[in-house]
Amino acid sequence: MQKPKKVTIEDVATAAGVSRQTVSRVINNGPNVKPAVRQRVEAMVEKLGYVPNLSARRMGGGRSYLILSINDRARTFENWTSGRGNDWVDQMLYGGMSECERHNYHIVLELIDTDTDTAIPQISRAIGSLRPDGVILTPPHCDNGELTDWLDRQGIPCARVGHSEGGHFVDVFMDDAGAMREVTRHLLDLGHRHIGFLTGPLSYGPSQRRRAAFREALAEAGLPETAGPIGAGNFYFDMAVEVLEQMLDTPSPPTAIIADNDKMAFAALHVAAGRGLKVPDDLSVISFEDTPGVRFSVPPLTAIRQPTAAMIGKACAQLIAISKGEDGFGAFEAPYEFVVRSTTQMPHG
Amino acid sequence: MQKPKKVTIEDVATAAGVSRQTVSRVINNGPNVKPAVRQRVEAMVEKLGYVPNLSARRMGGGRSYLILSINDRARTFENWTSGRGNDWVDQMLYGGMSECERHNYHIVLELIDTDTDTAIPQISRAIGSLRPDGVILTPPHCDNGELTDWLDRQGIPCARVGHSEGGHFVDVFMDDAGAMREVTRHLLDLGHRHIGFLTGPLSYGPSQRRRAAFREALAEAGLPETAGPIGAGNFYFDMAVEVLEQMLDTPSPPTAIIADNDKMAFAALHVAAGRGLKVPDDLSVISFEDTPGVRFSVPPLTAIRQPTAAMIGKACAQLIAISKGEDGFGAFEAPYEFVVRSTTQMPHG
DNA sequence: CCTCATCTTGAGAGCGTTCACAATATGCCT
DNA sequence: AGGCATATTGTGAACGCTCTCAAGATGAGG
Numbered sequence: 001m002q003k004p005k006k007v008t009i010e011d012v013a014t015a016a017g018v019s020r021q022t023v024s025r026v027i028n029n030g031p032n033v034k035p036a037v038r039q040r041v042e043a044m045v046e047k048l049g050y051v052p053n054l055s056a057r058r059m060g061g062g063r064s065y066l067i068l069s070i071n072d073r074a075r076t077f078e079n080w081t082s083g084r085g086n087d088w089v090d091q092m093l094y095g096g097m098s099e100c101e102r103h104n105y106h107i108v109l110e111l112i113d114t115d116t117d118t119a120i121p122q123i124s125r126a127i128g129s130l131r132p133d134g135v136i137l138t139p140p141h142c143d144n145g146e147l148t149d150w151l152d153r154q155g156i157p158c159a160r161v162g163h164s165e166g167g168h169f170v171d172v173f174m175d176d177a178g179a180m181r182e183v184t185r186h187l188l189d190l191g192h193r194h195i196g197f198l199t200g201p202l203s204y205g206p207s208q209r210r211r212a213a214f215r216e217a218l219a220e221a222g223l224p225e226t227a228g229p230i231g232a233g234n235f236y237f238d239m240a241v242e243v244l245e246q247m248l249d250t251p252s253p254p255t256a257i258i259a260d261n262d263k264m265a266f267a268a269l270h271v272a273a274g275r276g277l278k279v280p281d282d283l284s285v286i287s288f289e290d291t292p293g294v295r296f297s298v299p300p301l302t303a304i305r306q307p308t309a310a311m312i313g314k315a316c317a318q319l320i321a322i323s324k325g326e327d328g329f330g331a332f333e334a335p336y337e338f339v340v341r342s343t344t345q346m347p348h349g
Numbered sequence: 350m351q352k353p354k355k356v357t358i359e360d361v362a363t364a365a366g367v368s369r370q371t372v373s374r375v376i377n378n379g380p381n382v383k384p385a386v387r388q389r390v391e392a393m394v395e396k397l398g399y400v401p402n403l404s405a406r407r408m409g410g411g412r413s414y415l416i417l418s419i420n421d422r423a424r425t426f427e428n429w430t431s432g433r434g435n436d437w438v439d440q441m442l443y444g445g446m447s448e449c450e451r452h453n454y455h456i457v458l459e460l461i462d463t464d465t466d467t468a469i470p471q472i473s474r475a476i477g478s479l480r481p482d483g484v485i486l487t488p489p490h491c492d493n494g495e496l497t498d499w500l501d502r503q504g505i506p507c508a509r510v511g512h513s514e515g516g517h518f519v520d521v522f523m524d525d526a527g528a529m530r531e532v533t534r535h536l537l538d539l540g541h542r543h544i545g546f547l548t549g550p551l552s553y554g555p556s557q558r559r560r561a562a563f564r565e566a567l568a569e570a571g572l573p574e575t576a577g578p579i580g581a582g583n584f585y586f587d588m589a590v591e592v593l594e595q596m597l598d599t600p601s602p603p604t605a606i607i608a609d610n611d612k613m614a615f616a617a618l619h620v621a622a623g624r625g626l627k628v629p630d631d632l633s634v635i636s637f638e639d640t641p642g643v644r645f646s647v648p649p650l651t652a653i654r655q656p657t658a659a660m661i662g663k664a665c666a667q668l669i670a671i672s673k674g675e676d677g678f679g680a681f682e683a684p685y686e687f688v689v690r691s692t693t694q695m696p697h698g
Numbered sequence: 699c700c701t702c703a704t705c706t707t708g709a710g711a712g713c714g715t716t717c718a719c720a721a722t723a724t725g726c727c728t
Numbered sequence: 729a730g731g732c733a734t735a736t737t738g739t740g741a742a743c744g745c746t747c748t749c750a751a752g753a754t755g756a757g758g
Contacts, residue, residue: 051477
């Protein structure tokens with residue numbers, strides 16, 4: 001193994017016959033550089049294959065060119081079966097990277113236990129050592145007031161995903177209420193008059209908004225509350241199975257199920273299969289997440305497709321803008337998609 | 350937003366009444382520090398909440414405390430339907446983080462287009478700016494000879510996942526042949542005499558080993574080659590559907606299908622449903638991947654569970670060891686699991 | 699052609715660590 | 729007690745960049 005010679009800004013400066021500072025101006029797109037000089041420097045950067053050293057940049061100036069994304073440790077594959085899952089990390093990464101790439105930023109992911117005394121110390125350490133230009137908080141961390149307060153006090157620009165209420169943050173979210181209305185009406189239009197909703201945790205903001213919209217849509221259609229039973233599946237497969245079994249055992253059971261995430265939609269498919277109910281003939285199912293895998297379920301799930309990549313991309317874009325001194329704070333909505341596949345149709349009889 | 354006061358090593362040194370260097374020794378677990386002094390310094394670190402600045406560390410010493418993971422850009426959710434998927438990023442992250450955490454390392458993920466002229470320049474830039482202590486190459490990058498050669502020349506410790514042949518690398522892999530033997534025998538024991546294999550790309554190392562083992566297992570059982578048709582699904586859903594349809598149209602079609610990844614297993618489920626074949630009654634299906642989502646398929650897939658998290662964890666551990674000056678190169682096998690769920694049973698009649 | 703404002707460039711310091719090496723303290727042996 | 733090896737601690741430089749501020753070049757207006 002040879003040692004690779006590292007090209008420094010000094011090398012480029014010497015080669016181009018200018019000072020470090022001028023080279024720095026060029027690579028940072030700074031003003032006040034003669035076009036001819038800029039071109040000469042750029043040629044040398046290209047020729048020598050110069051790449052600025054991030055650590056040195058961080059030391060010299062203020063920026064680190066790093067975005068830190070805080071994710072829930074519990075949401076890993078280890079807990080998939082019993083609990084939740086981070087199966088959208090993939091999408092997140094894609095959205096974030098695409099945005100970061102064009103600004104020469106990088107994303108560092110950190111898995112943090114939520115609702116623990118160790119969360120803030122853990123994050124504090126990560127921030128202390130990395131000194132990122134911005135932090136992205138994904139659910140459920142974005143709802144942790146103690147945490148967001150702490151970050152605010154640290155003066156680190158912070159983006160919350162799926163959260164949209166006040167404070168000095170970048171908030172990216174989707175129109176949960178609108179999506180729920182659209183989904184409910186879709187079912188209503190097909191003729192369903194009993195629709196069950198398997199909801200996420202009571203405390204989870206997006207779920208709250210969806211529940212409210214669900215209620216409203218049914219009321220608008222002149223349906224009584226009993227037409228829209230809500231079961232707390234809390235995003236868990238097992239819990240959803242249990243709740244749904246009960247729901248289907250009532251005198252007038254729902255003919256359609258809206259699940260707050262994919263896993264609970266799978267639970268619906270599972271329960272239906274167990275009871276000999278055919279989907280969508282005997283039971284329609286819609287999911288509110290649409291991670292890639294569900295597209296291959298049998299039958300393929302009709303679903304609201306969460307704009308995860310778009311939300312994270314936007315979060316990065318704003319955070320980067322802020323690090324450049326622009327004012328990027330505010331709330332930003334990303335458009336969802338309603339994808340009708342094969343699990344919804346008009347009810348029996 | 351206030352500006353957080355950053356605690357430096359100097360502050361700790363002053364508070365503890367020692368020099369910078371001594372503090373440095375303590376936080377790096379260096380030798381030659383009196384127990385009493387060490388304790389005093391540690392107390393001050395704790396009290397002041399000191400966290401070493403990674404950039405400064407990188408500037409001063411040699412290490413960056415960063416591991417760079419190179420992933421295939423094509424394998425993102427955007428291409429899920431038509432192509433491959435990065436749905437194991439989650440598992441990867443989990444395995445890598447858990448290992449990195451305890452050494453205060455961090456992981457940076459980069460999405461790179463494979464088989465492109467831009468791959469090496471892209472990686473070169475990432476490495477140049479991040480200067481990671483190690484690089485993890487995931488499929489298919491790990492099979493890119495030009496790339497691995499380049500990295501080797503750069504003198505950057507490099508881990509290849511799912512690759513195990515020669516060179517100065519850290520290689521982590523699973524026993525592909527053993528897994529395939531186990532799976533095939535399982536089917537054989539159930540009584541299957543015609544087994545189809547939907548394989549990944551011809552050039553993909555692990556797939557090659559699995560095909561060979563598949564052939565061997567059948568031969569050992571005294572079965573002719575015709576008893577084990579192999580179809581190139583190349584990890585694609587659509588391609589697998591097509592190939593499988595043909596396979597099932599032969600005079601004596603397979604009664605069991607082994608799929609080289611989950612997506613092709615889903616394809617098998619899909620095709621079966623389309624033909625009115627019940628799984629596992631009329632067709633047994635086994636997958637060779639077991640990403641979290643498949644556990645909720647209907648019916649739940651029997652599968653070989655790839656030790657993704659374990660492999661990445663091991664890769665990180667070795668890379669970190671190497672950065673500390675130890676010799677961590679070599680090949681390391683991670684144990685797979687065979688999880689029998691509900692898609693395999695004895696063949697009809 | 700001179701003056702002043704503006705554009706362009708450069709010089710030196712500083713960021714927070716670790717490195718190499720020098721200085722001092724300690725312990726053991728005779 | 730003297731002398732030497734070893735354990736412990738401190739000092740100054742270096743890492744590669746950007747910052748601040750000063751110096752020099754250029755151009756417009758009188």
